[in-house]
Amino acid sequence: MPRIPVEVDTPDVMVDLDVxxxxxxRMAAALRAKGLRLRPHAKTHKMPEIAARQLAAGxxxxxxxxxxxxxxxxxxxxxxxxxxxxxxxxxxxxxxLRRLATTARIAIGTDSVEAxxxxxxxxxDAAGGIEVLVEIDSGHHRSGxxxxxxxxxxxxxxxxxxxxxxxxxxxxxxxxxQMPAKAAAQEEQALxxxxxxxxxxxxxVTRVSGxxxxxxxxxxxxxITEARPGVYVFGDAQQWELGRCAVEDxxxxxxxxxxxxxxxxxxxxxxxxxxxxxxxLGGDRPAWATGFGRLIDHPEARITALSEHHATVVWxxxxxxxxxxxxxxxxxxHVCVAVNLVDDVAVVRDGELVDRWRVAARGRNA
Amino acid sequence: MPRIPVEVDTPDVMVDLDVxxxxxxRMAAALRAKGLRLRPHAKTHKMPEIAARQLAAGxxxxxxxxxxxxxxxxxxxxxxxxxxxxxxxxxxxxxxLRRLATTARIAIGTDSVEAxxxxxxxxxDAAGGIEVLVEIDSGHHRSGxxxxxxxxxxxxxxxxxxxxxxxxxxxxxxxxxQMPAKAAAQEEQALxxxxxxxxxxxxxVTRVSGxxxxxxxxxxxxxITEARPGVYVFGDAQQWELGRCAVEDxxxxxxxxxxxxxxxxxxxxxxxxxxxxxxxLGGDRPAWATGFGRLIDHPEARITALSEHHATVVWxxxxxxxxxxxxxxxxxxHVCVAVNLVDDVAVVRDGELVDRWRVAARGRNA
Numbered sequence: 001m002p003r004i005p006v007e008v009d010t011p012d013v014m015v016d017l018d019v020x021x022x023x024x025x026r027m028a029a030a031l032r033a034k035g036l037r038l039r040p041h042a043k044t045h046k047m048p049e050i051a052a053r054q055l056a057a058g059x060x061x062x063x064x065x066x067x068x069x070x071x072x073x074x075x076x077x078x079x080x081x082x083x084x085x086x087x088x089x090x091x092x093x094x095x096x097l098r099r100l101a102t103t104a105r106i107a108i109g110t111d112s113v114e115a116x117x118x119x120x121x122x123x124x125d126a127a128g129g130i131e132v133l134v135e136i137d138s139g140h141h142r143s144g145x146x147x148x149x150x151x152x153x154x155x156x157x158x159x160x161x162x163x164x165x166x167x168x169x170x171x172x173x174x175x176x177x178q179m180p181a182k183a184a185a186q187e188e189q190a191l192x193x194x195x196x197x198x199x200x201x202x203x204x205v206t207r208v209s210g211x212x213x214x215x216x217x218x219x220x221x222x223x224i225t226e227a228r229p230g231v232y233v234f235g236d237a238q239q240w241e242l243g244r245c246a247v248e249d250x251x252x253x254x255x256x257x258x259x260x261x262x263x264x265x266x267x268x269x270x271x272x273x274x275x276x277x278x279x280x281l282g283g284d285r286p287a288w289a290t291g292f293g294r295l296i297d298h299p300e301a302r303i304t305a306l307s308e309h310h311a312t313v314v315w316x317x318x319x320x321x322x323x324x325x326x327x328x329x330x331x332x333x334h335v336c337v338a339v340n341l342v343d344d345v346a347v348v349r350d351g352e353l354v355d356r357w358r359v360a361a362r363g364r365n366a
Numbered sequence: 367m368p369r370i371p372v373e374v375d376t377p378d379v380m381v382d383l384d385v386x387x388x389x390x391x392r393m394a395a396a397l398r399a400k401g402l403r404l405r406p407h408a409k410t411h412k413m414p415e416i417a418a419r420q421l422a423a424g425x426x427x428x429x430x431x432x433x434x435x436x437x438x439x440x441x442x443x444x445x446x447x448x449x450x451x452x453x454x455x456x457x458x459x460x461x462x463l464r465r466l467a468t469t470a471r472i473a474i475g476t477d478s479v480e481a482x483x484x485x486x487x488x489x490x491d492a493a494g495g496i497e498v499l500v501e502i503d504s505g506h507h508r509s510g511x512x513x514x515x516x517x518x519x520x521x522x523x524x525x526x527x528x529x530x531x532x533x534x535x536x537x538x539x540x541x542x543x544q545m546p547a548k549a550a551a552q553e554e555q556a557l558x559x560x561x562x563x564x565x566x567x568x569x570x571v572t573r574v575s576g577x578x579x580x581x582x583x584x585x586x587x588x589x590i591t592e593a594r595p596g597v598y599v600f601g602d603a604q605q606w607e608l609g610r611c612a613v614e615d616x617x618x619x620x621x622x623x624x625x626x627x628x629x630x631x632x633x634x635x636x637x638x639x640x641x642x643x644x645x646x647l648g649g650d651r652p653a654w655a656t657g658f659g660r661l662i663d664h665p666e667a668r669i670t671a672l673s674e675h676h677a678t679v680v681w682x683x684x685x686x687x688x689x690x691x692x693x694x695x696x697x698x699x700h701v702c703v704a705v706n707l708v709d710d711v712a713v714v715r716d717g718e719l720v721d722r723w724r725v726a727a728r729g730r731n732a
Contacts, residue, residue, distance in 0.1 A: 009456075009459075009732045011731050011732060012732060043674060065675045085625075085641075085675060088623045088624070088625045088641070088691050090375075092375060093375075111626050112626065112627065112690055114689075114690040114691065115690060118690075118691060137634070141633075142626075142639055142673065142678055143639045143676060144626070172673065257454045259451070259452045259454045259481070260477050260478065260508075260509035260510070261478065268503070269507065273452075273509045275451075275732075276731075278649075278650065279703060279706050279729075279731055280731045282644075283644075283648055283649035283651075283700075283703060284649045285649075285651075305508065307538065308702055309409075309431045309451060309731070310509060312507075312508055323480075324454065324478055324481060325480065325481075336645075337644055337645060337649060340674075341706070341707070363707060363708060363709055365377050365378075365645055365646045365675070365707075365708075366375045366377055366378060
């Protein structure tokens with residue numbers, strides 16, 4: 001069976017439809033069984049065709065990272081969107097949120113008194129139509145406040161006229177070896193404390209939102225009401241190396257061609273170079289990763305260097321080097337940044353090209 | 367003077383037109399003074415407006431990385447294009463090259479007998495209209511053959527009907543501290559040996575092409591005829607930290623807003639989070655870099671972590687943390703990947719927005 005359709009020129013991003021649909025169903029079933037609502041993060045795929053499948057499988061709405069992403073998914077019919085980000089809202093952002101709220105339920109994040117006050121001032125009458133979730137730092141130490149400060153921020157948001165709905169966190173420190181279970185426990189602890197404090201202060205807490213792909217299936221359910229995994233739809237080399245997905249769960253690969261081939265000698269490595277570089281794979285490379293991505297059909301190979309249009313793939317001495325012109329499938333380290341590099345993707349089923357989908361929210365950073 | 371025009375929403379990529387034009391003139395003058403032809407690499411900017419300025423300043427033509435980039439610049443009037451890449455040419459690639467060659471002088475790279483033979487077979491009658499430069503490995507150990515093998519590859523290309531014009535190399539190992547001078551010396555040595563071998567074998571060598579931004583002004587002139595720097599038009603945090611550009615030479619920054627602010631405590635760092643993450647800055651982070659980019663107006667700050675929409679900026683204890691909502695200018699580590707993330711850029715002169723330019727060749731990876 002050809003793994004890369006003949007119509008595909010390299011480099012190109014391919015999505016395996018069967019694997020994608022299986023991943024969507026599996027996460028939906030896992031969270032349903034736990035009694036958690038699923039609000040998948042659409043920044044991973046940025047494609048309405050995938051959002052529609054997630055919603056059909058039971059997702060309660062979508063998570064996005066930016067107002068621009070929210071606009072794209074709203075244009076494609078999404079009616080319940082959480083911009084899980086501590087937005088700084090000026091007049092133009094307020095106008096865009098106001099427009100979004102005419103067709104969709106909109107929630108935003110905030111983690112400071114100043115941001116909440118500024119949002120309220122610019123949203124004016126529209127503030128009461130926007131839900132706010134206070135961002136909690138559960139150990140990632142990026143944005144978010146400690147649970148002890150949740151009431152202070154929520155109070156400012158309420159005074160500014162916004163509708164406080166609950167709290168959220170991103171346990172991003174779970175993206176490392178041995179960390180998912182610990183991060184999930186910290187997430188539950190921090191969200192539980194924050195939600196309890198808000199309730200004690202008289203807020204009606206209806207949304208307690210956590211989750212990420214490494215932690216979603218470990219997320220506690222004592223306080224948390226919803227999870228926001230994103231990567232699970234595709235999987236990637238990071239999730240594989242973290243043990244959070246199996247290689248057969250990886251739905252997205254980059255088709256690449258061997259353009260240079262070297263048996264190597266004492267001074268130079270035994271390697272091939274393929275035509276997928278950082279401009280299609282993305283440059284993410286955590287310290288614990290074995291390289292800049294993986295080859296799905298050659299787990300023994302290592303991508304030791306990445307240029308913009310070259311991946312240097314070092315081969316073990318006992319395996320045959322691929323031939324020049326051979327086409328290989330590369331798994332990006334971090335799929336969210338890979339998808340954001342291309343305007344569309346090749347949709348493949350059983351090795352046949354069945355469609356191309358546009359990455360409709362690509363580049364919508366603002 | 368406002369450094370970020372009020373019309374700009376964050377995150378957004380801004381190009382300072384005065385600095386850009388100064389950089390273009392300076393590199394042109396430096397290579398002219400050395401007697402080297404300048405063939406700037408357009409993969410850095412991907413914008414016809416910048417290519418036009420480079421050509422007006424005396425560039426002999428453009429370098430590109432892919433057939434797709436060549437097509438975009440040819441559509442915008444470029445008539446001399448070198449695809450400095452060891453292309454693997456199938457029927458569809460051959461057809462595209464054939465079309466390109468009707469309006470422009472086209473050169474391609476090759477580093478193997480197999481690639482040259484395949485190119486000749488698919489190009490057929492058009493092969494004689496395409497120049498070939500044999501890629502030489504001058505120490506980067508990515509693609510390219512040793513100088514000793516140049517004649518073997520050139521011979522295959524000639525037998526396949528292609529027009530052998532010379533040799534090229536990319537001294538990519540010059541992108542590291544203390545390496546530019548060494549890489550430039552190795553480049554001159556390797557290209558000189560390869561060119562001499564081709565000449566001795568009866569080839570007419572008219573093009574000996576080297577160079578990169580860190581090495582271009584160090585490139586030797588005993589054998590080399592042209593240099594292909596790219597990054598110099600903008601500069602970036604890597605070049606700044608390598609000492610290959612001054613901070614006042616940096617023409618491209620990403621406008622960002624402080625969305626989260628934390629004085630820190632024993633357990634968490636003193637930091638702000640800005641809304642420019644890896645989806646606008648790119649994720650490149652060489653081991654020797656001090657972080658994931660720099661703040662142009664705050665050299666004391668360090669970007670210690672990058673998510674897709676967040677940069678975590680750690681601040682020294684003795685400096686005032688920027689306020690929430692403050693707008694800062696971030697220098698990407700590697701400008702080529704940052705530009706490739708946006709559909710257009712804000713063109714700024716004296717702090718005023720004067721234009722927007724489309725990144726016309728964005729995403730043209732194939």
